[in-house]
Amino acid sequence: MGGLGAALADLVLPRTCAGCGVPGPALCRRCAALLGAPREATPRRLPPGMPPTxxxxxxxxxVxxxxxxxxxxxxxxxxGPLGAALGRAVGVHAVLLPGRPVLLVPLPPTRAALRARGRDCVxxxxxxxADDLRAAGVPAGCVRLLTRTGRVRDSAGLSVAQRRANLAGTFAVRPVRLPTGAVLVVxxxxxxxxxxxTEAAAALAATRPDGDTPVLAAVVAATPRPGPRPVRAAPPGCFPDGSPRASRESR
Known part of the structure; x- marks a missing residue:
């Protein structure tokens, strides 16, 4: 009956890929492949203290x-597909630290985001x-260690330093006893x-002064760094900036 219901639902509201819009699963194979090659996330201006991500x-x-x-x-x-992608990213850390329990620490939503969406997406x-990692044999779990302590203004248009100052003191850490040798992955x-x-990792690291609990990070996707601006060929008789060659040579 469940399969019949799903088929009838597809007739009324056909499923499409959320990435490219083609009919089929929630995320088609081609779009899912874009989340199949984990890589280091390196913002254009790396914040001091940012955990390996x-x-x-x-x-x-x-995406x-x-x-x-x-x-x-x-x-x-x-x-399902986005969680599996996140699991692959966390798995890179797990491979480098074999045998240690891996605890995924989701960033908590703001109150406004929770009200608007009605759910904690992260x-x-x-x-x-964590389910995918355990199925692959990795001792993983999900633990709510972080809470938000206050209101943060919109970070749109702020520089990296301003964003960090805006977030200072945003997170508090719940007093939870962790397994010996655990690895925390925000x-x-x-x-x-x-x-x-960076701010979340700093809050977690401050509660682990012995350094025995590494704090790392993983995400589904990272904003790509802007590449170098392409060099456009200058028109005949001009320098690359477009100024006439004759006028500059006569100066």
Whole structure:
């Protein structure tokens, strides 16, 4: 009956890929492949103290609408493929620290985001990622260690230093007893400047002064760094800046 219901639902509301819009699963194979090659996330201006961060893919192309569909448009079925992508990113850390328990620490949402969406999207992704990691034999879990302590103003238009100052003291750490030798991995859906991850990691590290509990980070996608500006060929008789060659040579 469940399969019949899903088939009837597809007739009324055909499923499409949240990334490219083609009919089919929530995230088609081609779009999912864009989240299949984890890489280091390196913001253009790396914040001091940013934890080593792995992203499953770039926040560009079809990945952008897929993440937005999950967070902003209620497509909860994307928790599977996006959670699996996050699990692959966390798995890079697990491979480098074999045998140690890996605890995924989701960044808590702001009150405004929780009211608007009605759900904790990052926590859902973290739980799905931990499930995938355990299925692959990695001792992983999801733990709510972080809470938000106050209101933060909109960070749009702020520099990296201003973002960090804006976030200072934002996170508090719950007094939870951790397994011996645990590795903490702060997780989020997207990293842009790295300021939020850096502040969260600093809050966690401050409660582990012995340094025995590494604090790392992983995300579904990272905003790609802008590449060098392309050099355009100058018109005949002109320098690369477009000024006439004759006028500059006569100076």
């Amino acid at each position: 792995v992203a499953a893919g770039a926040y560009a192309g079809p 952008r609408p897929a993440v937005a569909a999950f967070k902003e448009h209620g497509r909860a079925e994307l928790v 926590r859902e992704l973290a739980a799905a990622a 997780v989020d859906d997207v990293v842009t400047s790295g300021a939020t991850l």
